[in-house]
Amino acid sequence: MRKLKGIPASPGIAIAPAFVFLDDVEPMIPRYAIGETEVKEEWDRFLSAVEHARDDITILRDRACHEMGDEHGAIFNAHLLMLDDPEVLDAIEKSLRESLLNIEWVLHQYSQTVIKRLEDLDDPILQERGSDVHDIMHRILNHLMFRERFSLADLDRDIVLVAHNLLPSDMIGMNRNRVKALAVDKGGKTSHTAILARAFEIPAVLGLGGATRTVKNDEIVIVDGNGGDVLFEPDGDTLARYKRVQARAIVREHGLASLASLAASTTDGKEVILKANIEVPEETDSVLRHGASGVGLFRSEFLFLQPGRQPSEESQFAAYRRVLEALGKWPATIRTLDVGGDKVVPDLALEEEKNPLLGWRAIRYCLADTELFQTQLRAILRASVYGDARIMFPMISGPDELDAALASLEAAKVECRRRGQEYRENLPVGIMVEVPSAAMIADLLATKVDFLSIGTNDLIQYTLAVDRGNERVAYLHEPFHPAVLRLIRGVIDMGHAAGVTVSMCGEMAADPYAAVVLLGLGLDEFSMSAVSVPAIKRVIRSVSMAEAVEIAETVLQTGSHREAYAYLRERLKDRLGQDD
Ligand code: PEP
Ligand code: MG
DSSP: OEEEEEEEEEOOOEEEEEEEEEEOOOOOOOOOOOGGGGHHHHHHHHHHHHHHHHHHHHHHHHHHHHHOOOOHHHHHHHHHHHHHHHHHHHHHHHHHHOOOOOOHHHHHHHHHHHHHHHHHOOOOHHHHHHHHHHHHHHHHHHHHOOOOOOGGGGGOOOEEEESSSSOOHHHHOTTTTTTTEEEEESSTTSSHHHHHHHHHHHOOEOOOHHHHHOOOOEEEEEEEETEEEEEEOOEEEEEHHHHHHHHHHHHHHHOOOTTTTTTOOOOOBBBOEEEEEESSSGHHHHHHTTTTTEEEEEEEGGOSSSSEEEEEEEEHHHHHHHHHHHTSSSSEEEEEEOOOOOBTTTTOOOOOSSSGGGGGOOOHHHHHHHHHHHHHHHHHHHGGSEEEEEEEESSOOOOOHHHHHHHHHHHHHHHHHHHHHOOTTOOEEEEEEOOOHHHHHHHHHTTEEEEEEOOOHHHHHHHOOOOOTTTGGGGGGGTTHHHHHHHHHHHHHHHHHHOEEEOSSGGGOOOOHHHHHHHHOOOOEEEEGGGHHHHHHHTTTTTTTHHHHHHHHHHOOOOOOOHHHHHHHHHHTTTSSOOO
């Protein structure tokens, strides 16, 4: 048995034979000299291969738009733009004339240089763009060399897809029913591969380094998308252990699935609202399937993570409208662009900063880029007539900043009216409470908005001075730290005193122990990844309000995260499933 550790990028466990996808490995590229009189012929060959590549990409683009929405088509639109880029074409033609070598070799050298330049950059998102260049150049080379590309659409058996680097077109085109998991050498959490794997609910471990060197076709592979382990040719004991974990997960899933149609109400009848967080519009299927009452957080920045052009007002409008229409009667809270810090978006002018988490990010960035912010606000306003839309500003740190954001929204409404575009005038507006200063003055902020949503991922980071992405200090990211609990209680109480709804959309809302405490503190709404909704529903259905209040009061008296956690584990041990 061999084992590799990578980045857990999409949850779930799968066991299946390996299918090693080496299609993206370079074929042997011929290299030979040509005469000056042959340059034109070589160039024409190149242009004809580009036309074939354009046809392929157009088919893929149309398919992606049809199946998954315009924003996924944008990946291929960016590829098409690259095919027409005069700078790229001039550089290749110049190199062909000067080197007097065959076009395959010239193209190969050119793409290697561009990819290396991108990979040498510090920015992981720009590094990822190398795979787009690779995708296009590889496609043209295949046409030049008359190589048929193996299509993952033709897979006819269940497999674990082991690849060096999965390209966006591979992900869109593959037979998703047959791919049980992904084990990929390259990629990180913000790569297209990770984003799409989560959206398709396929377990995935990325950044494995050498998976393709370690495994042969048809060897059994276990992919643990929760922990990030990939095991090749597991021994009997390991296989049996993972099969048990997997079987338990299936039973648990089925048991939990039966909760989807039941209300999230306590034993004494208090109804709790459970919503889901989404990153891409097609996740709305999963939201409804898991029994959530709408979307409490649509992280709109994922629309901006595509390479090439930033999403236009029309494509954003289409994405928001699609989410609202898919949800029907259920509401969707659309958060305005939350970039910067750990969320780097290509093409936006975010320079390297010394302290990015404390720097030019989220609402601060949007208030500085008026055009970008106005475009997004108009797109959300226009979509608001197609369902129950709500708008939410991230990273608000004080009243003046909130006033500026609200003034921007008013300006967007004025422009919609000027253009004769319809929108919902009384669209609810709220803020994320994720900076300690905002939590401390929730009373002042609550007078200006319709709802508060506590973002504990950042609130804990900033309160406890713990970088949420740094694995060395991850043990200090403590939801039951007394400082965090007191801040949360304060926000809920101040919000209620001001008459506004208080929800939570940080990961803490998906922790069954925390859910009981939050319920006892009076939280109105919970929002979490769709897959977590059934487990939280189950624990809510196991307690009474009186009991939740008593548990919350006891936890608020504890002196540390460890003490609070030990108490909750003991107190709730009969209410949770084995794996919680
Ligand atoms: C949070 O900070 O808790 C939150 C929900 O936002 P994000 O994880 O997108 O920063
Ligand atoms: Mg946040």
